[in-house]
Amino acid sequence: MKVYRTTSTQVLGVLAGIPPLYLPARAEFQKFQVCVCRFSEFGRVLDVGELDHFVKLSSVPIEFRSIDIKTQIENSHFEVYTDGSRIGDDCGFSVSILKNEHPFKIFKFKLSKNNTVFQAELAAINFAVHWAQENGFKINIYTDSQSSIEALRSTRPRSAFVIEAKKNIYLAGNSVGLTWVKAHVGNPGNELADHHAKLATTDGENMNVQTPLSCVKFKITNNLMKDWQYNWENYDSDSGKRARSFVPCVNKKLLVHNKCIIYFLTGHGPLPCYLHRFKKLNSPLCPCGRPGDADHYVFHCPLTKEHHLKEPALNNRVEWFKNLLKNRECILRLENIF
Numbered sequence: 001m002k003v004y005r006t007t008s009t010q011v012l013g014v015l016a017g018i019p020p021l022y023l024p025a026r027a028e029f030q031k032f033q034v035c036v037c038r039f040s041e042f043g044r045v046l047d048v049g050e051l052d053h054f055v056k057l058s059s060v061p062i063e064f065r066s067i068d069i070k071t072q073i074e075n076s077h078f079e080v081y082t083d084g085s086r087i088g089d090d091c092g093f094s095v096s097i098l099k100n101e102h103p104f105k106i107f108k109f110k111l112s113k114n115n116t117v118f119q120a121e122l123a124a125i126n127f128a129v130h131w132a133q134e135n136g137f138k139i140n141i142y143t144d145s146q147s148s149i150e151a152l153r154s155t156r157p158r159s160a161f162v163i164e165a166k167k168n169i170y171l172a173g174n175s176v177g178l179t180w181v182k183a184h185v186g187n188p189g190n191e192l193a194d195h196h197a198k199l200a201t202t203d204g205e206n207m208n209v210q211t212p213l214s215c216v217k218f219k220i221t222n223n224l225m226k227d228w229q230y231n232w233e234n235y236d237s238d239s240g241k242r243a244r245s246f247v248p249c250v251n252k253k254l255l256v257h258n259k260c261i262i263y264f265l266t267g268h269g270p271l272p273c274y275l276h277r278f279k280k281l282n283s284p285l286c287p288c289g290r291p292g293d294a295d296h297y298v299f300h301c302p303l304t305k306e307h308h309l310k311e312p313a314l315n316n317r318v319e320w321f322k323n324l325l326k327n328r329e330c331i332l333r334l335e336n337i338f
Helices: 009-016 022-036 119-133 145-151 160-175 186-204 211-235 238-244 259-266 272-277 296-299 302-307 316-325 327-336
Strands: 078-087 090-097 104-109 140-145 174-181
Touching: 009 211, 009 238, 009 259, 022 104, 022 211, 022 238, 022 272, 022 296, 078 119, 078 186, 078 272, 090 119, 090 186, 104 119, 104 186, 104 327, 119 140, 119 145, 119 160, 119 174, 145 174, 211 238, 238 316, 259 327, 302 327
Parallel strands: 078 140, 140 174
Antiparallel strands: 078 090, 090 104
């Protein structure tokens, strides 16, 4: 990105998708404070008392680290289908218990908006195991969550939530089987569990499941983006106002590396108006007699007429700029102008 040294760092950061350094530094500090130190003053993030936590592997009993999960057990009393779902901010799971392929009992639970589908899937399996232990039943559990099965088979679990589920399956011994089934292929039990999991997101019984650490990272990152956006909206330099009319929202995925586009967006480039400000030229006028700013050369100047772009209305600048980034021919015209 070769631009004039007077170009605003704030503007360049937005065009490169890079927030000001102090924002990610503060975000990393907050993650450490919340996830490691468990400081509770970050109420803006979430209640740290509800967080899942990592457990040292050395403190996990050896029998819980690697457990033998049977896929099927013989002479089971019930077939149990589990599923988790998330619709918008609502999360929940269902446990559908079948006997001889007919519904026997269905449990529905609603989780916090901070919980994930993975947690819902694993919580459903854990609930089914606990239900079987509590009632002395043998069951075969069917889930369409491969990630849950992989987590339970992992030999190096760290999440306290996962370790608790592994412990319950270990204690269940030969009374529980766990099998993966493909989702949405017409399996009646799986479709039933899926249907009730969706219902559980709104009318299920409330259940508390620890908030995953990924939620902390998401919320802190979200706050970072809000702070960055606030800074951008309140950046009042001339180049900032002009660039903001084309790029009103910050975005980490945005990457403008073409110097001619940056010249155009910021007005900092080989332009008479700009060079005159720094006494590099005696006049801010174009040879055609009009003020030589970026808009003049790109849209109006008779000397660059063959390379002109169509000037957008003020309320259409955002869409115009998005289309410009995708149009190689228009970018070549800009390069020929500058």
